[in-house]
Amino acid sequence: MLAHLRSLTDPLKAAVYDKEPGGGGGHTHAPPPVPVELLDAVDFIVTLLWSTREVVEGRMPEGRMQVPVAAGAFVLRDFADDMTVEILSGLSALSERAEIVPFADAVIGRPEHKDGWTLRTIFERWSLREEPWWAAQRCPAPSCNSRTVKVTPPELPGEETRYACQKCGWEAPDDEDGFWASAFSRREGKAA
Numbered sequence: 208m209l210a211h212l213r214s215l216t217d218p219l220k221a222a223v224y225d226k227e228p229g230g231g232g233g234h235t236h237a238p239p240p241v242p243v244e245l246l247d248a249v250d251f252i253v254t255l256l257w258s259t260r261e262v263v264e265g266r267m268p269e270g271r272m273q274v275p276v277a278a279g280a281f282v283l284r285d286f287a288d289d290m291t292v293e294i295l296s297g298l299s300a301l302s303e304r305a306e307i308v309p310f311a312d313a314v315i316g317r318p319e320h321k322d323g324w325t326l327r328t329i330f331e332r333w334s335l336r337e338e339p340w341w342a343a344q345r346c347p348a349p350s351c352n353s354r355t356v357k358v359t360p361p362e363l364p365g366e367e368t369r370y371a372c373q374k375c376g377w378e379a380p381d382d383e384d385g386f387w388a389s390a391f392s393r394r395e396g397k398a399a
Contacts (some may be wrong), residue, residue, distance in 0.1 A: 208326075210284035211335055213274075216241045216345045244322075248333070249274050251324040253283070255313050260296035262306045263297035336362060342370070342391035351375035358391055 211302035250273050270323075274283065301307050315325045337360040345352050355374040361367060370387050371381035379387040 208330060208333070208335060209249065209252050209287045210280040212252070212333060213278070213280040213283050215331070215333065216245055216249065222337050245333075246274075247322075248284070248324055248329045252326070254286060255310075255326070257293070259301075259310055260293045262304075262310070263301050269321070300334035304396055313338075325338060338397055340397050341395040343395040344391050346372040346375060346377055347390070348372060348375050348377040351377060354395065356391055358394075387389065 215351050231290070244265065250271060250275050254271045254358040261268040278286075293343055301310070312325070316325050316327065318325055318328060339357055339359040342358050343354065344356065345354050346356050353372070353374045353375055356370055356372050356377075359369040359371070367382060368388065370382075373386055382388055
């Protein structure tokens with residue numbers, strides 16, 4: 208999630224240079240290229256990982272960490288991996304201490320105020336999971352030939368994307384060579 212959020216903060220992807228034709232609009236200043244809440248969410252995750260590691264190692268963390276602007280997605284992913292390894296190695300002992308309560312609240316709880324974060328609210332806001340969609344191509348079953356193939360991306364990394372016709376019940380076999388991914392590459396719209 209940390210790498211995903213950082214990739215969303217790329218100013219070349221996130222900036223809106225001109226919302227109105229002709230460049231007018233009466234604004235006295237340009238909008239920020241990245242939503243502040245996105246930056247806050249990244250800082251929250253980094254702070255949570257760092258402070259939890261500090262507690263696991265017997266230190267009392269003070270303050271927050273702020274992610275440097277130059278820190279890219281790969282750097283943050285590596286940071287998160289390193290912190291997670293250390294946290295998981297001491298999680299059993301941490302679970303027997305009172306400090307586990309604020310950690311659990313920061314992971315699965317709800318924020319105390321509207322501008323606060325928990326991992327739960329971050330994952331709810333910026334999901335890593337792609338929603339199902341309808342393929343523009345027709346069903347390959349000879350008796351069907353309708354445009355009712357639902358493409359369901361994997362819920363977890365490493366799982367297969369599913370391709371299934373909602374009219375006749377046809378389902379694609381395993382897609383080891385990418386055939387079905389290329390056959391149903393065009394999107395018709397989001398599926399429920």
